[in-house]
Amino acid sequence: MFALRRAAVAVAPVAARASVRPFSVMGARLSGAVSAESIEKNLGPGGQAGQVPTDLEQATGLERIELLAKLEGxxxxxxxxxxMTHIGTVKNPIVVKSHDNVxxxxxxxxxxxxxxxxxxxxDKSHDNDRCPECGSVFTMDFVGSEDDHHH
Structure with missing residues:
Protein backbone atom coordinates (compact mmCIF):
# COMPACT_ATOMS: atom_id res chain seq x y z
CA MET A 1 0.00 0.00 0.00
CA PHE A 2 2.81 2.41 0.87
CA ALA A 3 4.56 1.55 -2.38
CA LEU A 4 1.44 2.54 -4.32
CA ARG A 5 1.22 5.85 -2.45
CA ARG A 6 4.88 6.67 -3.19
CA ALA A 7 4.38 5.81 -6.83
CA ALA A 8 1.33 8.08 -7.02
CA VAL A 9 3.28 11.00 -5.55
CA ALA A 10 6.19 10.40 -7.90
CA VAL A 11 3.98 10.57 -11.01
CA ALA A 12 1.72 13.39 -9.82
CA PRO A 13 1.72 16.29 -12.27
CA VAL A 14 3.98 19.21 -11.39
CA ALA A 15 1.04 21.64 -11.43
CA ALA A 16 -0.74 19.68 -8.70
CA ARG A 17 2.35 19.75 -6.47
CA ALA A 18 3.09 23.42 -7.24
CA SER A 19 -0.34 24.56 -6.00
CA VAL A 20 0.74 24.02 -2.39
CA ARG A 21 2.98 26.96 -1.47
CA PRO A 22 4.40 28.08 1.83
CA PHE A 23 3.14 31.35 3.30
CA SER A 24 5.66 34.15 2.87
CA VAL A 25 5.74 37.85 3.71
CA MET A 26 8.84 38.73 1.69
CA GLY A 27 6.72 40.37 -1.02
CA ALA A 28 5.34 42.95 1.43
CA ARG A 29 8.79 43.73 2.79
CA LEU A 30 10.35 44.14 -0.62
CA SER A 31 7.46 46.13 -2.10
CA GLY A 32 8.09 49.22 0.04
CA ALA A 33 4.77 48.79 1.89
CA VAL A 34 6.73 48.68 5.14
CA SER A 35 9.34 51.38 5.68
CA ALA A 36 12.65 50.76 7.44
CA GLU A 37 11.78 53.31 10.17
CA SER A 38 8.52 51.58 11.05
CA ILE A 39 10.29 48.21 11.20
CA GLU A 40 12.93 49.55 13.58
CA LYS A 41 10.29 51.22 15.79
CA ASN A 42 8.13 48.10 15.98
CA LEU A 43 10.88 45.58 16.77
CA GLY A 44 12.12 44.85 20.25
CA PRO A 45 15.79 44.20 21.06
CA GLY A 46 15.17 40.46 21.42
CA GLY A 47 16.31 38.20 24.22
CA GLN A 48 19.86 37.76 25.47
CA ALA A 49 21.62 34.49 24.69
CA GLY A 50 20.79 31.84 27.27
CA GLN A 51 17.88 33.80 28.79
CA VAL A 52 14.13 33.76 28.28
CA PRO A 53 13.08 37.10 26.73
CA THR A 54 10.44 39.26 28.40
CA ASP A 55 7.24 40.23 26.60
CA LEU A 56 8.64 43.69 25.89
CA GLU A 57 11.88 42.30 24.46
CA GLN A 58 10.15 39.96 22.02
CA ALA A 59 6.98 41.93 21.18
CA THR A 60 6.61 43.45 17.70
CA GLY A 61 4.07 45.56 15.83
CA LEU A 62 0.83 46.60 17.50
CA GLU A 63 1.55 44.41 20.52
CA ARG A 64 4.78 46.35 21.16
CA ILE A 65 3.01 49.70 20.77
CA GLU A 66 0.36 48.57 23.26
CA LEU A 67 2.98 47.41 25.80
CA LEU A 68 4.93 50.69 25.49
CA ALA A 69 1.71 52.66 26.06
CA LYS A 70 0.93 50.59 29.19
CA LEU A 71 4.40 51.39 30.54
CA GLU A 72 3.47 55.08 30.22
CA GLY A 73 0.22 54.42 32.09
CA MET A 84 -25.16 55.24 23.82
CA THR A 85 -26.85 58.36 25.22
CA HIS A 86 -29.05 58.73 22.14
CA ILE A 87 -29.99 56.98 18.95
CA GLY A 88 -27.63 58.13 16.21
CA THR A 89 -29.04 60.25 13.41
CA VAL A 90 -27.41 61.66 10.29
CA LYS A 91 -27.21 65.09 11.96
CA ASN A 92 -26.12 63.68 15.35
CA PRO A 93 -24.39 60.30 14.78
CA ILE A 94 -22.67 58.08 17.34
CA VAL A 95 -18.96 58.89 16.90
CA VAL A 96 -16.50 55.99 17.09
CA LYS A 97 -12.74 56.63 17.25
CA SER A 98 -10.50 54.29 15.27
CA HIS A 99 -6.78 53.84 14.58
CA ASP A 100 -7.58 51.76 11.50
CA ASN A 101 -9.43 52.45 8.25
CA VAL A 102 -12.09 49.86 9.13
CA ASP A 123 -15.29 52.41 7.01
CA LYS A 124 -13.23 55.59 6.89
CA SER A 125 -14.33 56.18 3.30
CA HIS A 126 -18.03 56.26 4.32
CA ASP A 127 -19.67 59.37 5.76
CA ASN A 128 -22.01 57.27 7.92
CA ASP A 129 -22.95 53.66 8.53
CA ARG A 130 -26.37 52.58 9.82
CA CYS A 131 -27.61 49.69 11.96
CA PRO A 132 -30.13 47.72 9.90
CA GLU A 133 -32.19 46.81 12.99
CA CYS A 134 -32.69 50.08 14.91
CA GLY A 135 -31.48 52.59 12.30
CA SER A 136 -28.87 54.18 14.57
CA VAL A 137 -26.22 56.06 12.56
CA PHE A 138 -22.49 55.69 13.31
CA THR A 139 -19.58 57.68 11.95
CA MET A 140 -15.86 57.08 12.30
CA ASP A 141 -13.43 59.58 13.81
CA PHE A 142 -10.11 58.41 12.32
CA VAL A 143 -7.38 59.13 14.88
CA GLY A 144 -4.73 56.89 13.31
CA SER A 145 -1.86 57.84 11.08
CA GLU A 146 -1.96 57.51 7.32
CA ASP A 147 1.66 56.29 7.48
CA ASP A 148 0.88 53.24 9.66
CA HIS A 149 0.64 50.03 7.66
CA HIS A 150 -0.94 47.60 10.11
CA HIS A 151 -1.97 44.74 7.86
Whole structure:
Protein backbone atom coordinates (compact mmCIF):
# COMPACT_ATOMS: atom_id res chain seq x y z
CA MET A 1 0.00 0.00 0.00
CA PHE A 2 2.81 2.41 0.87
CA ALA A 3 4.56 1.55 -2.38
CA LEU A 4 1.44 2.54 -4.32
CA ARG A 5 1.22 5.85 -2.45
CA ARG A 6 4.88 6.67 -3.19
CA ALA A 7 4.38 5.81 -6.83
CA ALA A 8 1.33 8.08 -7.02
CA VAL A 9 3.28 11.00 -5.55
CA ALA A 10 6.19 10.40 -7.90
CA VAL A 11 3.98 10.57 -11.01
CA ALA A 12 1.72 13.39 -9.82
CA PRO A 13 1.72 16.29 -12.27
CA VAL A 14 3.98 19.21 -11.39
CA ALA A 15 1.04 21.64 -11.43
CA ALA A 16 -0.74 19.68 -8.70
CA ARG A 17 2.35 19.75 -6.47
CA ALA A 18 3.09 23.42 -7.24
CA SER A 19 -0.34 24.56 -6.00
CA VAL A 20 0.74 24.02 -2.39
CA ARG A 21 2.98 26.96 -1.47
CA PRO A 22 4.40 28.08 1.83
CA PHE A 23 3.14 31.35 3.30
CA SER A 24 5.66 34.15 2.87
CA VAL A 25 5.74 37.85 3.71
CA MET A 26 8.84 38.73 1.69
CA GLY A 27 6.72 40.37 -1.02
CA ALA A 28 5.34 42.95 1.43
CA ARG A 29 8.79 43.73 2.79
CA LEU A 30 10.35 44.14 -0.62
CA SER A 31 7.46 46.13 -2.10
CA GLY A 32 8.09 49.22 0.04
CA ALA A 33 4.77 48.79 1.89
CA VAL A 34 6.73 48.68 5.14
CA SER A 35 9.34 51.38 5.68
CA ALA A 36 12.65 50.76 7.44
CA GLU A 37 11.78 53.31 10.17
CA SER A 38 8.52 51.58 11.05
CA ILE A 39 10.29 48.21 11.20
CA GLU A 40 12.93 49.55 13.58
CA LYS A 41 10.29 51.22 15.79
CA ASN A 42 8.13 48.10 15.98
CA LEU A 43 10.88 45.58 16.77
CA GLY A 44 12.12 44.85 20.25
CA PRO A 45 15.79 44.20 21.06
CA GLY A 46 15.17 40.46 21.42
CA GLY A 47 16.31 38.20 24.22
CA GLN A 48 19.86 37.76 25.47
CA ALA A 49 21.62 34.49 24.69
CA GLY A 50 20.79 31.84 27.27
CA GLN A 51 17.88 33.80 28.79
CA VAL A 52 14.13 33.76 28.28
CA PRO A 53 13.08 37.10 26.73
CA THR A 54 10.44 39.26 28.40
CA ASP A 55 7.24 40.23 26.60
CA LEU A 56 8.64 43.69 25.89
CA GLU A 57 11.88 42.30 24.46
CA GLN A 58 10.15 39.96 22.02
CA ALA A 59 6.98 41.93 21.18
CA THR A 60 6.61 43.45 17.70
CA GLY A 61 4.07 45.56 15.83
CA LEU A 62 0.83 46.60 17.50
CA GLU A 63 1.55 44.41 20.52
CA ARG A 64 4.78 46.35 21.16
CA ILE A 65 3.01 49.70 20.77
CA GLU A 66 0.36 48.57 23.26
CA LEU A 67 2.98 47.41 25.80
CA LEU A 68 4.93 50.69 25.49
CA ALA A 69 1.71 52.66 26.06
CA LYS A 70 0.93 50.59 29.19
CA LEU A 71 4.40 51.39 30.54
CA GLU A 72 3.47 55.08 30.22
CA GLY A 73 0.22 54.42 32.09
CA UNK A 74 -1.97 54.80 29.00
CA UNK A 75 -4.30 52.48 27.13
CA UNK A 76 -3.60 52.29 23.39
CA UNK A 77 -6.84 50.43 22.59
CA UNK A 78 -10.10 51.83 23.98
CA UNK A 79 -11.92 48.78 25.33
CA UNK A 80 -14.81 50.66 26.99
CA UNK A 81 -18.28 50.17 25.52
CA UNK A 82 -19.74 53.02 23.48
CA UNK A 83 -21.76 55.48 25.51
CA MET A 84 -25.16 55.24 23.82
CA THR A 85 -26.85 58.36 25.22
CA HIS A 86 -29.05 58.73 22.14
CA ILE A 87 -29.99 56.98 18.95
CA GLY A 88 -27.63 58.13 16.21
CA THR A 89 -29.04 60.25 13.41
CA VAL A 90 -27.41 61.66 10.29
CA LYS A 91 -27.21 65.09 11.96
CA ASN A 92 -26.12 63.68 15.35
CA PRO A 93 -24.39 60.30 14.78
CA ILE A 94 -22.67 58.08 17.34
CA VAL A 95 -18.96 58.89 16.90
CA VAL A 96 -16.50 55.99 17.09
CA LYS A 97 -12.74 56.63 17.25
CA SER A 98 -10.50 54.29 15.27
CA HIS A 99 -6.78 53.84 14.58
CA ASP A 100 -7.58 51.76 11.50
CA ASN A 101 -9.43 52.45 8.25
CA VAL A 102 -12.09 49.86 9.13
CA UNK A 103 -13.60 49.12 12.54
CA UNK A 104 -16.32 46.72 13.62
CA UNK A 105 -18.95 48.02 16.06
CA UNK A 106 -21.58 45.95 17.83
CA UNK A 107 -24.91 47.76 18.05
CA UNK A 108 -27.42 46.59 20.68
CA UNK A 109 -29.90 49.37 20.02
CA UNK A 110 -31.18 52.28 22.08
CA UNK A 111 -31.97 51.92 24.91
CA UNK A 112 -29.15 49.41 25.39
CA UNK A 113 -29.97 45.75 24.80
CA UNK A 114 -33.17 46.53 22.90
CA UNK A 115 -32.11 44.12 20.14
CA UNK A 116 -29.50 41.40 19.62
CA UNK A 117 -25.96 42.54 18.84
CA UNK A 118 -25.54 43.39 15.17
CA UNK A 119 -21.99 43.92 13.95
CA UNK A 120 -21.51 46.90 11.66
CA UNK A 121 -18.39 47.57 9.61
CA UNK A 122 -17.47 51.25 9.87
CA ASP A 123 -15.29 52.41 7.01
CA LYS A 124 -13.23 55.59 6.89
CA SER A 125 -14.33 56.18 3.30
CA HIS A 126 -18.03 56.26 4.32
CA ASP A 127 -19.67 59.37 5.76
CA ASN A 128 -22.01 57.27 7.92
CA ASP A 129 -22.95 53.66 8.53
CA ARG A 130 -26.37 52.58 9.82
CA CYS A 131 -27.61 49.69 11.96
CA PRO A 132 -30.13 47.72 9.90
CA GLU A 133 -32.19 46.81 12.99
CA CYS A 134 -32.69 50.08 14.91
CA GLY A 135 -31.48 52.59 12.30
CA SER A 136 -28.87 54.18 14.57
CA VAL A 137 -26.22 56.06 12.56
CA PHE A 138 -22.49 55.69 13.31
CA THR A 139 -19.58 57.68 11.95
CA MET A 140 -15.86 57.08 12.30
CA ASP A 141 -13.43 59.58 13.81
CA PHE A 142 -10.11 58.41 12.32
CA VAL A 143 -7.38 59.13 14.88
CA GLY A 144 -4.73 56.89 13.31
CA SER A 145 -1.86 57.84 11.08
CA GLU A 146 -1.96 57.51 7.32
CA ASP A 147 1.66 56.29 7.48
CA ASP A 148 0.88 53.24 9.66
CA HIS A 149 0.64 50.03 7.66
CA HIS A 150 -0.94 47.60 10.11
CA HIS A 151 -1.97 44.74 7.86
Missing amino acids: KEFFDMEPLN RFVGCTGYPAESHDTIWISL
